[in-house]
Amino acid sequence: MTTESAQSLPFETEVQELLDLMIHSLYSHPEIFLRELISNASDACDKLRFEALTKPELGVDTTQLGIRLEADTEARTLTIVDDGIGMSRDELISNLGTIAGSGTRRLMRELKESGADERPELIGQFGVGFYASFMVADEVVVESLRAGEEQGHRWSSKADGRYTIEDAEGLERGTRITLHLKDAGEDGQDFTAEHVLRGLVKRYSDFVEYPIRMGDDTLNSRKPVWARPKSDVTEEEYADFYKHLSHDFHDPLETIHFKAEGSTEYTALLYIPAQRPFDLFREQQPHSKLSLYVKRVLITGECKELLPSWLRFVRGVVEAADLPLNVSREILQSNPHMRAIKKRLTKKVLASLASILKDDRERYAGFWKEFGSVLKEGICLGEDEDGAIAELCLFESSRGEGLTTLAEAVERMPEGQPAIYTVTGPDRETLDASPHVAAYKQRGYEVLYLTEPIDEWMIDRLTSFQDKPLRSVHAVDEDLLSDSEKEAVSAAAEEHAQLVEKLQEHFGDRLAEVRFSGRLADAPAMLGTKDGALRPHMDRAFAETHGGGMSAERVLELNPNHPLVARLSELAAKGGSDFADRADLLYGQALLAEGSPVPDPARFSKLIVDLLEKA
Numbered sequence: 250m251t252t253e254s255a256q257s258l259p260f261e262t263e264v265q266e267l268l269d270l271m272i273h274s275l276y277s278h279p280e281i282f283l284r285e286l287i288s289n290a291s292d293a294c295d296k297l298r299f300e301a302l303t304k305p306e307l308g309v310d311t312t313q314l315g316i317r318l319e320a321d322t323e324a325r326t327l328t329i330v331d332d333g334i335g336m337s338r339d340e341l342i343s344n345l346g347t348i349a350g351s352g353t354r355r356l357m358r359e360l361k362e363s364g365a366d367e368r369p370e371l372i373g374q375f376g377v378g379f380y381a382s383f384m385v386a387d388e389v390v391v392e393s394l395r396a397g398e399e400q401g402h403r404w405s406s407k408a409d410g411r412y413t414i415e416d417a418e419g420l421e422r423g424t425r426i427t428l429h430l431k432d433a434g435e436d437g438q439d440f441t442a443e444h445v446l447r448g449l450v451k452r453y454s455d456f457v458e459y460p461i462r463m464g465d466d467t468l469n470s471r472k473p474v475w476a477r478p479k480s481d482v483t484e485e486e487y488a489d490f491y492k493h494l495s496h497d498f499h500d501p502l503e504t505i506h507f508k509a510e511g512s513t514e515y516t517a518l519l520y521i522p523a524q525r526p527f528d529l530f531r532e533q534q535p536h537s538k539l540s541l542y543v544k545r546v547l548i549t550g551e552c553k554e555l556l557p558s559w560l561r562f563v564r565g566v567v568e569a570a571d572l573p574l575n576v577s578r579e580i581l582q583s584n585p586h587m588r589a590i591k592k593r594l595t596k597k598v599l600a601s602l603a604s605i606l607k608d609d610r611e612r613y614a615g616f617w618k619e620f621g622s623v624l625k626e627g628i629c630l631g632e633d634e635d636g637a638i639a640e641l642c643l644f645e646s647s648r649g650e651g652l653t654t655l656a657e658a659v660e661r662m663p664e665g666q667p668a669i670y671t672v673t674g675p676d677r678e679t680l681d682a683s684p685h686v687a688a689y690k691q692r693g694y695e696v697l698y699l700t701e702p703i704d705e706w707m708i709d710r711l712t713s714f715q716d717k718p719l720r721s722v723h724a725v726d727e728d729l730l731s732d733s734e735k736e737a738v739s740a741a742a743e744e745h746a747q748l749v750e751k752l753q754e755h756f757g758d759r760l761a762e763v764r765f766s767g768r769l770a771d772a773p774a775m776l777g778t779k780d781g782a783l784r785p786h787m788d789r790a791f792a793e794t795h796g797g798g799m800s801a802e803r804v805l806e807l808n809p810n811h812p813l814v815a816r817l818s819e820l821a822a823k824g825g826s827d828f829a830d831r832a833d834l835l836y837g838q839a840l841l842a843e844g845s846p847v848p849d850p851a852r853f854s855k856l857i858v859d860l861l862e863k864a
């Protein structure tokens with residue numbers, strides 16, 4: 250039924266790629282197409298209701314909105330009808346022919362790289378819902394009349410790279426989507442069978458607020474999950490609603506459902522996912538994405554103002570009673586109710602994490618692996634006001650395998666340990682071998698391992714815990730030594746004053762200082778940093794991004810008890826090239842031991858070969 254207005258247009262390349270993926274790779278859950286189409290129909294009703302508030306001239310009665318399923322077993326068609334907002338010609342083109350968000354492009358790349366079969370949960374995270382129809386249909390026809398417009402349109406495609414768009418007459422407001430179903434195959438479900446459709450609506454869309462009718466029956470119970478009393482909702486219903494919200498295929502790790510009364514009234518249903526969505530770290534400006542409803546009307550599906558960005562992995566719904574329906578972004582930002590809700594929700598989520606940590610360590614470790622580094626952003630941003638995030642952090646440590654909290658580390662501290670010690674580095678293996686760590690372990694002190702890039706920033710903010718200072722083992726540390734150790738250090742400094750002086754002369758600008766130190770265990774020397782100077786790990790990151798070498802704020806610490814130091818002292822007295830070579834070797838091995846590169850590897854290896862020859 251092509252009319253004169255008919256126009257055949259190509260899909261954006263990415264759309265066709267996505268369609269091919271859906272058709273060929275993702276048939277393990279074809280039935281989710283219905284959930285996606287019903288969710289779009291419900292969104293369309295939400296949008297109409299919202300628009301009707303601000304445009305009374307539309308003159309629509311929004312109390313009777315609904316969704317209808319029409320199945321024809323003979324013709325093998327399934328039609329999903331809504332009387333929501335509809336789409337104009339331009340909207341049909343841009344909504345159904347292009348991929349709007351850059352996120353979807355990334356998703357495409359991700360799917361290609363990781364193999365879509367293994368990551369079906371990725372589909373849907375970026376609003377590719379409509380295209381799911383092509384998993385079950387070989388032709389899809391969308392007829393739509395936009396609220397407030399006279400002319401309707403028909404969009405159709407066979408997923409062959411193109412779609413057709415034309416004028417259509419006699420449509421009612423809203424959208425009719427007709428799927429020409431593929432053959433179900435041997436064990437496939439028949440999506441025209443009433444019992445199949447009933448089952449799918451019940452399973453995936455029961456809480457949709459608008460009636461979903463088939464014939465004279467309403468298939469869904471309609472009451473939104475969050476508005477029902479907790480005792481009425483089963484685990485499965487909670488999980489299904491989570492999957493609907495998040496497009497996740499897995500059950501949530503935790504569900505938080507409560508009603509707040511008093512000066513600010515609202516209901517919140519929050520979920521902590523079990524697995525991180527792949528875009529968690531990919532956004533330019535990460536923000537929280539809860540849905541905000543006011544008196545059953547969806548205001549926004551991505552409300553930034555309800556949780557801090559470092560809880561952006563939380564999914565869910567907040568329905569507030571005390572906001573005006575036509576709230577704008579500006580109002581959301583400045584509204585005192587919103588601020589009160591945010592504060593309370595933040596507390597609730599942190600408290601819930603704290604109780605998982607307390608009651609079920611294994612489950613918490615699972616959470617930490619997925620979202621720990623996001624939580625740490627809160628500390629970095631200076632938003633961990635009462636230390637609640639610090640309580641929730643897990644660390645590896647010199648104690649051995651397994652993770653520890655700060656509180657547990659403090660509890661284990663032996664009498665007299667002046668600080669909580671930390672070390673930053675690339676991984677456990679490197680840190681286990683670090684001379685810095687050895688010096689503390691030898692005293693029976695535990696060192697916490699900070700191995701994530703964000704830790705460098707976090708540790709600048711996290712300077713104390715339960716009144717104990719946090720201190721990096723890289724920093725030159727005076728407090729560590731007993732009086733007798735201090736005496737031994739100054740005795741060595743006096744005895745080998747010439748060595749220190751010659752070394753300082755030799756290294757010049759390369760080092761800030763050479764000194765004897767009491768904190769070395771077995772190593773002859775190591776590199777500390779002046780208090781406040783960059784730690785080596787971060788220093789290196791800085792050098793990589795800004796060019797230039799290591800910063801000069803390093804201190805070469807010598808072990809007064811090491812025989813090599815005494816030998817070097819003799820060479821210093823003699824002077825000559827032997828001394829310079831040995832000094833460079835000592836410095837080079839100190840760099841290697843902490844996982845830093847040596848500045849002139851060719852010279853360093855030549856020095857080693859020479860040494861081996863002499864030996």
Ligand code: ADP
Nearest residue numbers: 289290293335336344375376377378379380424
């Ligand atoms: P999402 O729903 O995540 O935005 P979809 O692929 O499901 O992604 O839908 C794409 C867009 O098409 C929607 O955002 C909406 O603008 C439009 N759309 C889809 N179905 C309908 C409908 N029944 N009524 C009005 N608009 C619709």
Ligand code: MG
Nearest residue numbers: 285289378379
């Ligand atoms: Mg959708």
